[in-house]
Amino acid sequence: MTEIQNIISILFVVMGIIFMLVGSIGIIRLPDFYSRTHSVSKSDTLGIIFVIVGLVIYEGLTQSSFKLLLVVLFIALANPIGTHALARAAYKRGLNPFYSDDEIDEEEHK
Amino acid sequence: MNKLSFFSLTMSFLSLMAFWVIMSGFFDFIHLGLGVVTVAGVMYVNYQLKTHRFFDDDMDDLSEVRFGRTVYYVFWMVLQIVIAGFHVVRIIIRRKMPIHTTMITFRANLPSAHAKMILGNSISLTPGTLTIDIEGDLFTVHAIDDTSFAGIATDEMPRQVLKLFEKEERQVVEDLKIVTRTKSTN
Amino acid sequence: MDSFFLYSAVVLTIIIAVPLVRVLNGPTLYDRLLATNAIATKTIVLIALIGFLFDSIDMFIDITLAYAILGFIGSLIIAKYVSSPKFEEK
Numbered sequence: 001m002t003e004i005q006n007i008i009s010i011l012f013v014v015m016g017i018i019f020m021l022v023g024s025i026g027i028i029r030l031p032d033f034y035s036r037t038h039s040v041s042k043s044d045t046l047g048i049i050f051v052i053v054g055l056v057i058y059e060g061l062t063q064s065s066f067k068l069l070l071v072v073l074f075i076a077l078a079n080p081i082g083t084h085a086l087a088r089a090a091y092k093r094g095l096n097p098f099y100s101d102d103e104i105d106e107e108e109h110k
Numbered sequence: 111m112n113k114l115s116f117f118s119l120t121m122s123f124l125s126l127m128a129f130w131v132i133m134s135g136f137f138d139f140i141h142l143g144l145g146v147v148t149v150a151g152v153m154y155v156n157y158q159l160k161t162h163r164f165f166d167d168d169m170d171d172l173s174e175v176r177f178g179r180t181v182y183y184v185f186w187m188v189l190q191i192v193i194a195g196f197h198v199v200r201i202i203i204r205r206k207m208p209i210h211t212t213m214i215t216f217r218a219n220l221p222s223a224h225a226k227m228i229l230g231n232s233i234s235l236t237p238g239t240l241t242i243d244i245e246g247d248l249f250t251v252h253a254i255d256d257t258s259f260a261g262i263a264t265d266e267m268p269r270q271v272l273k274l275f276e277k278e279e280r281q282v283v284e285d286l287k288i289v290t291r292t293k294s295t296n
Numbered sequence: 297m298d299s300f301f302l303y304s305a306v307v308l309t310i311i312i313a314v315p316l317v318r319v320l321n322g323p324t325l326y327d328r329l330l331a332t333n334a335i336a337t338k339t340i341v342l343i344a345l346i347g348f349l350f351d352s353i354d355m356f357i358d359i360t361l362a363y364a365i366l367g368f369i370g371s372l373i374i375a376k377y378v379s380s381p382k383f384e385e386k
Contacts, residue, residue: 006297013304017311019195020338024314026202027334033326034252035209036318037240038198040334045235046195051341055348058297063135067357068344070132071364075337076191078368080234082333085372087242089379090326091250 005057012054019047033090041083048075114160122160123149165223174222179274186270190236197237201254212253216286218268219247221275229271236261262286298349305345312338329374336367 026039052072059065130145131137201209220226226249230241233251238258243250253259261267268282318331340360347356377383 010300013300016341017304017307019199020308020341021311021314022199022202023334024311026198027315027318027331029202030209032211033324033330034240034242035211035254036327036330037252038238038254039202040330040337041234041240042191042194042198042237043202044334044337046191048337048341049191052344055344055353058348059353063132064353064357066132067361070129071340071344071357071360074361074364074368075340076235077231078364079337080231080240082337082368082371082375083330084230084234084241085375086326086330086333087240087252089375090324091242092379095324095326 005060009054009058012057013051016047016050016052016054019043019050023047033095034087037083037087041080045076045079048072048079114157119153122153126152167221167223174275176274176277183270183274187232187235190232194235194237197258198254208255210255212256212259213242213289214251214253214259214262214286215289216249216251216262217247217284218249219280219282219284220268220272225271225275228274229268232267232271233262236267301345301349305342305349308338308342308345312342325378329371329378333367333371336371340364340367 020043023039023043026043027036030036030039049072052068052075056065056068056072059068126149127145130149131142134141134145136142218226218229220229226244226247230244230249233239233241233249238254239262240252240254241249242252251259251262262283263286265281265283269279272279272282312335315331315334319328319335322328322331340363343356343360343363344353347353347360350356
């Protein structure tokens, strides 16, 4: 029983870490600020949820696992709100997103 | 200044008490009694905040929400979070990232400010879209590629939010515009 | 299982260090803030993993909750300050 539990939890943690890795790479690779907010708000949220659910499966039904589920709930609510607040601040200060493809090419050739 | 109903007070007491029990982990008489005293104090301090109107169309009472629908909505939202994660990952790991960012604005016809807050948060969690600004009922949404705002354009996702509050269905999204600002001029 | 937590904590530390590139040479102020926000949210998971590594998750989980709430409020307040008219970009 604990063997299966351990394997499932390892699978979840590894998947979450892969998602967080892709989110980190997205912050570096994506071309403009508003696209980077997508990488932070979606990929990172899913990665954190996967890792903590994996830890809950490893822990079993204890008081700590309920607290970990509280952390999951809080992050699923708070992470999109935080990135929304930053994007809103940038939009209010007049940061323009760029659309044309040649500007992306320019940044790559630098 | 509106008053809170008995149902709303009971629900906030129960949820705060559940939070206390999870955090403390003791079930004996003294700890539960201390919890009741603390929760009553928190509710007394926050009463003015909960009855204050921040917007004109604030939700008056918790009983406007249909709770049976909320369960379905939460599971739908979890599914959307997973789809959104895979969508962003698929974009990032391609060699030539297929992004074509678009800014769209639309007006949402929703009953209360809380419904707009839920819609904004849902937009941020569904694949490829991110709420940037809400002013009155004017939403500004950033979409990462051409097809990702289809869920808003076909009115599928905002109707899920509307169903949380009202029984009959109607069109939520009105005058959707695609603001494609070209290369920045400054 | 302990060694698995050790390895995943090490890998996670490396992943957390990646957005520092964006903090150092982000073209705008908002990019830097976004990267610091990403670092803060990933640190939550790192603290939980360290708790499992030391076999005392019941102590570390409270630190995790407090850190999550503090990081969230901090990033909200910085965003509010940056968007206010008093702030001048340099």
